[in-house]
Amino acid sequence: MSRSKIILVSLLLTSFLTISFVISFLSGISVIAQNNNAFSKEGEKTTTRETVVTGGHGTGYNTIRTTGDVLDSINADERTDLTIDPMKYLREFNYGRISTTDNGTTLRDFTIIAQDKNLEVSPGVFMDAWTFNGTIPGPTIRATEGDLVKIKFINNGSKPHTMHFHGIHQSQMDGVFEIIAPGGSFTYEFTAEPFGLFLYHCHMQPLEEHISKGLYGVYIVDPKTPRPPADEMVMVMNGYDNDFDGENNFYTVNGIPNYYMHHPIQIEKNKLIRVYLVNILEFDQINNFHLHANLFHFYRTGTSLTPNEYTDTVTFSQGERGILEFSYKYPGPYMFHAHKTEFAEKGWTGLFLVKEDQSESDVKAFTKGERAVYPPEISNNTFTTQTKTKDSQSTIVSYGESSQGGN
Amino acid sequence: MEFDENRNNRKTSRKKMIIIALIPLIVLSGMLVFLLGPGMSILNIGIPLPEITIEKIEFQNDKIVAFIRNTGPEGVDVAQADINDRMIPAGIEPSKTLSRLAEAKVIVPFSWIAGVPYEVGITISDGTRFSKSVEAAALAPTPNVEQASYFAIIGIYVGVIPVLIGLLWFPFIKRLSMNKYKFFLSLTAGLLVFLGIDALVESNGIVEQNIAGAFNGQVLIAMITIITFLVLLYTSEKLVERAKMKSDDNISKSNLVTYSSSPSTTKIPQKQQQQQQQQLAKPFAIAMMIAIGIGLHNFGEGLAIGAAVLLGEVALSTFLIVGFTLHNTTEGLAIVAPMAKSGGKVTIRKLVVMGLIAGIPTIIGAWIGGFLYSPIAAIIFLSIGAGAIFQVVYSITSWMSSNTSEPRKAMLSTPMIAGFTVGMAIMYATSLLIPS
Structure with a gap:
């Protein structure tokens, strides 16, 4: 077993691992990017659109903050094609x-x-x-x-x-x-x-x-x-x-x-x-x-x-x-x-x-x-x-x- | 002059070739423009059904996060989110409008209870609801030192230590008679075939549960497995060839005889010696390939453990760890078997290095699986592992048969068949110890 062989094999192994990391990060990176969105925006001092979402009919329920859209299944305000008034x-x-x-x-x-x-x-x-x-x-x-x-x-x-x-x-x-x-x-x-x-x-x-x-x-x-x-x-x-x-x-x-x-x-x-x-x-x-x-x-x-x-x-x-x-x-x-x-x-x-x-x-x-x-x-x-x-x-x-x- | 003309001819023909090759592509793009261009209604047949795939659900403090992807043919607007079919206001990042294959993160404020099953539903604007269930909610691991060392410890327990324990069989195998040795070698092949099949089944399961049909998951598995097999086959052959050439060089130097290094021109006096060298080089290469193949397999195992913790699919019990430990000990055996009879110098250091190559990927897998789980990455790793393992099995069997005058007979001998069968059976039996 020569040294060069070990080097070759370990090179092979590291390349596999590198590929694996790259793939994992590629799939994970968008999430991370999304998570960092708020911070980067704050850093740039642009207006951060952050909304508080409450998981229920009022205070006392859990809330989250989001920089994205709100899926509001409860409040029908600002809707136009409602079934009825x-x-x-x-x-x-x-x-x-x-x-x-x-x-x-x-x-x-x-x-x-x-x-x-x-x-x-x-x-x-x-x-x-x-x-x-x-x-x-x-x-x-x-x-x-x-x-x-x-x-x-x-x-x-x-x-x-x-x-x-x-x-x-x-x-x-x-x-x-x-x-x-x-x-x-x-x-x-x-x-x-x-x-x-x-x-x-x-x-x-x-x-x-x-x-x-x-x-x-x-x-x-x-x-x-x-x-x-x-x-x-x-x-x-x-x-x-x-x-x-x-x-x-x-x-x-x-x-x-x-x-x-x-x-x-x-x-x-x-x-x-x-x-x-x-x-x-x-x-x-x-x-x-x-x-x-x-x-x-x-x-x-x-x-x-x-x-x-x-x-x-x-x-x-x-x-x-x-x-x-x-x-x-x-x-x-x-x-x-x-x-x-x-x-x-x-x-x-x-x-x-x-x-x-x-x-x-x-x-x-x-x-x-x-x-x-x-x-x-x-x-x-x-x-x-x-x-x-x-x-x-x-x-x-x-x-x-x-x-x-x-x- | 003649030479120049030839070159010119070749040049023009080359240009021609390129143009000829491009013509169908130009026609094809013309047709695409025609079909997809404005005002074309030929393709507007039927109603395209929307599809949303919920790829991952994470339970965080007082909120549930679902990672979704639009895997349908057209863009959709996400309208509502629900937990257990009860609608709850939620946030969606970056946007509720998802173009084809776009992904989004849905954050639902919800006081969930650990260990309880939950279903997350996503309703789009036309009222279609897509859902995914989690068997038992568990807090998603956050990437911090504590969690990373926890995964590292689990990886060492289920990956590194068992493989190293398995390596302790080296002296035992070394002292076996040739028939018994063949038995253990084919047992190794049996173990590996089982692991390969296991990896394919596992990745198929991930495809069915987490990956949308749009990604052609099963075809991806087959493709990666075959490509890995071929690449490794090619690489290992090159590796062995190089090693042989080197040993040939050594032989020629020591004997002060000059002869071509081409493998086809072998001379009778050197043949025996050369074979001996080859025998030494090849088992090492095989052992290394096995170590790498098992390493990739264990990487997949680590991913599975990490992802299981992240997705709350299993409670990591001591039983699971014990099961994996027993199961993986046999992997150490697989590494030492081909080297045992090579007659070369096998240092403890080399053995340990191989053990670590096979074992440490478990830890890395657990980190990636636990912190950055992605079903696509998981099936890619598992398929690479499967391809690597099948290539190793091919190497072992071809190596065993190449040492005899009657390869067919040697392959069908009693110790070979018995070893292969027992190898698979051992793997199956130990796999029963792992709760799934």
Whole structure:
């Protein structure tokens, strides 16, 4: 064994190791470069874009700093193609174009247009949706018991659709056998009966597909003697299956995951709140609603004026619904969410912000405190800034009357 | 003049050759421009499916870091990150927009619990979710002195010491009868074949778990293994040839006989002596090649250990270390076997150097695996190791058969077959001690 041989062999070995190091470093180097980014930028005294990201709904959760982009799955601010403006939808009731028939019955005319739309169902995540009037859920239709309801349905979508209303009506108005082809239209006509809380949805097969893609909305029939005045709101519990694997990826109340967590619903202390709560959630067997620090009177399907239950949690299967009545005794923020925690964590959460006698002090305190990480400006006109793309909605729905709540 | 003309002809023909060779390339690039140019819609068939590969997940203090790569055909926008299918706001560096094959680091603030399985999900703008699971979360090692010495100690335990222990068989092998020696030599070949196959299977596993299809991982393994085999074969042949030439020189000098150093012209009086020299040179070269091959293999082993710590895939138990130790002791045996009967002077120093060449890469592997784990680098090392090992097996068998008049018969003798079989069986048995 000569010396030169040893040298040769060790040369071979070192070259292998050198290659190995080079490869490892090449694959690792970009990471290191990224890690050093912040420092080098600081050294050059250029502006360092560093964002704090919180891993939850507020202070107390872990935070990280990043020089890159933020994947914010919770806050839907600064988005443009949202499925809906949840704050507008919450208290928006469409009463239709009102006229009176010869025999004195109130006639309510509505126009609903089915259309395909690519919507942002959760921050940064888009879905090819099917909609009634461009939003998910579709507009809330409201009539009084005994009224004649006329709905002109135009299908501008790419697939045949129908509108199936819950309630009592004739077979040909049931939206099952009259299939409306793309480009076609149909007028549904029926008497609003009985009073209660209903829903409407497309009844084309595959039903699962037509519902999970967004074709549903709320239909309210008021009793002839109105319920007591209250701050009224609609809440539709739904979900989105973006990857079409038969499981929901996101759960929401009123169309956008976590929206009301960052845009709390402002209510007044001691004022009667009435929630029209509907569950249209596809794929999952059940869904539920839980109210924090309070209990509510529950009117199942809203078909009676006597409450069935005094509770803080109510569980629905798909298509079930009910009216909730409550008022808050103490001011402050209170959560409401699905007590199925998986759904809550995938977006079905919200906040009521109870104000003391219209005072803004609590709101301000709340904004400065817990909301510091996600600082949405809590004021009444926060939401109007986001509604500019929703203009088309008003031209499609023919409002004879539109009101904010029933008080 | 004639000569000049010839040269001119050659020159022009050369130019011609280049042009002829370039013509298809020019046509090809023209076609690419045509297909990919603006306004061409021929290739817009079907919907390209996006793909994100999560290459590595690290658990750091109160955060989980995922290293992702866009391995799909087109650029994507990353929209959300989740842990166990629960979305959590996260940071992504350098950008959430990833062009094809671009990589990014997703940092999720999360209070994870050690030893618990986690799944990291990445959702892109069209709603498709990609995920990767970790069996048990463990704090990622940070490159500091403490951690580096920890890896070094593990590397010494599982790599260096066992190989050195195996070298202690040298005197034993040296005193064996020729048949028993053949048995041990082929046992070495068996051990090595097992290690080679093990390296290939291991790298295939990495390809399946961590590397996107876009990188053609399996083909890469085969390619590197074959190239390593060929390069080492060539190098070792050159090495032996040089050694032989030198010894030939020595012989000619001592005998004061002049003859050509070409291996084909051998003269009868010198043949025996020359063969003796050759016999001395070749086993050493083989032993050195084995040491290097095993070194590369152990480098892969070190990578595996380091990466396992980093990725939280295994809890490093004493059992794992004991398993590796027993397994690797046989590697020392593999190194000493070819040298034992060479009759040359084998110093302890040389033995130790070979042991270190075989063993120390474990430590380096553990450092790289633990601090800078990259699946691509891992399969490259493992494949190089496999190629090196197969080349060594080839050298051993060809060397054993070259010493007899009937190579075929010698290869199929009882001690050879028995040794090979037992070698593989020992490796399999000791590999069962290593928890995976």
